[in-house]
Amino acid sequence: MDIEIQPVTQPKPRIEDESKLVFGRQFTDRMFVMEYDAGRGWHSARIQPYAPFTLDPAALVFHYAQEIFEGLKAFRRQDGSIALFRPKDNIRRFNQSASRLCMPPVDEEFFFEAIRKLIRLEADWVPHSEGTSLYIRPTMIATEAVLGVKPSEKYLCYIILCPVGAYYKGGFKPVRIWISDQFVRSAPGGTGEVKCGGNYAASLLAAKEAATKGFDQVLWLDAVERRYVEEVGSMNICFLYDGKIVTSPLHGTILNGVTRRSILQLGAEMGYTVEERAMSVDELLDGAESGRLAEAFGTGTAAVVSPVGQLTYRDRTVTIGDGQMGPLTMKLYKALTGIQYGHEPDTHNWIEML
Known part of the structure; x- marks a missing residue:
């Protein structure tokens, strides 16, 4: 399938001061679009001017939430070149999400080339300052106009x-986290490992309650026993516990994060033992008080790592370490961003250059 390139006649004004860039507020001149029809497959691939869609009010996405998305980044190197971080892993996960929600897969090589072509056309939008990037959001929605599950x-x-x-x-500001025992993010057999909108909509009430209490994020417990730690907000979470990096195992209820995998691999190469095991909330809080829990941090595309300084569960609040970003957290952050921005060698073949 060829990709039609449509002209842009009215380029958007850009934010010249890159320190004022805000996540998810300004979008580039172009977007990639293609459609699928049963019996025909994917068709009409094109890169067109960024514009609203017209959808029938009965489109299935509005009523039964057949929708998936991904999130990845492109980084400007010091020499002006542009790098993508593990894009094929995101595309592979996109198809895994599609399979779970009975949606058609995309051709992974074609989709990767579509991303590359789009970014090449929008290269001037990739910011130059250290720490900035171009966020990439692939999305698929159900558009058939019919009411019926x-x-x-x-x-x-x-x-x-x-x-x-x-x-x-x-600067690095550790977050304060509220551990919810009333709400759960996902249950075994559900869609917890899928990157779909419904998971995030279901998290909003708990996040709102946490914010009213003065917290930055919600830490979710498992749905069966309401005892074991799973994820924090929209990120995976890791702990430096007894000198080991500990994180929740992948058993279908948490996202198989690309950043999570990268951080665990880097931690192991630094000499740390990595344990993917269930950790109870009591073990977590007791560990913070005894000093066995030295650091905690979330992992995700947006922040890479997000240090955790404090945890609250019911009427119990604990500080992790000295409440600041720990040395391992900082080391992992610098190691991964160093690879992304080209300051460190990519010995894992994680980078795809445009």
Whole structure:
């Protein structure tokens, strides 16, 4: 399938001061779009001017939430070149999400080339300052106009781009986390490992409650026993416990994060033992008080690592370490961003250059 390139006649004004870039607020001039029809497959691939869609009010995405997305980044190197970090892993996960929600897969090599072509056309939108990047959001939605709980026979797939500023503009500020025992993010057999909108919509009430209490994020417990740690907010979470890097195992209820995998691999190469095991909330809090829990940090595309300084569960609050970003957290952050921005060698073949 060829990709049609449509002209842009009215380029958007850009934010010249890159320190003022805000995540998810400004989008580039172009986007990639293609459609799917049962019996025909994917067709009409094109890179067109960024514009709204017209959808039927009965489109299945509005009523039964057949929708998936991904998030990855492109980075400007000091020599002006542009690098993508593990894009094929994101595309592979995109198809895994599609399979779980009965949506058609994309051809992974074609989709990778579509991302490359789109970014090449929008290269001037990739910011130059250290810590900035171009966020890439592939999305697929069900568009068949019919009311009925069934897989759609029509889909729209698109990719939009957003220049984003440095995540830690004012320095590394550890987050305060509220551990919820009332709400759960996902249950065994559900869609917890899928990157779909419904998972995030289900998290909003707990996040809102946490914010009203003065917390930055929610730490989710398992749905069965409400005892074991799973994820924090929209990120995976890791702990430096008894000198080992400990994180929740992948058993279908948490996202198989690309950043999570990268951090665990880098930690192992630094000489740390990595344990993927269930950790109870009591073990976590007791460990913070005894000193066995030295550091905690979330991992995700947006922040890379997000240090955790404090945890609250019911009426119990603990500080992790000295409440600041720990040395391992900082070391992992510098190691991974060093690879992304080209300051460190990529010995893992994680980088795809444009």
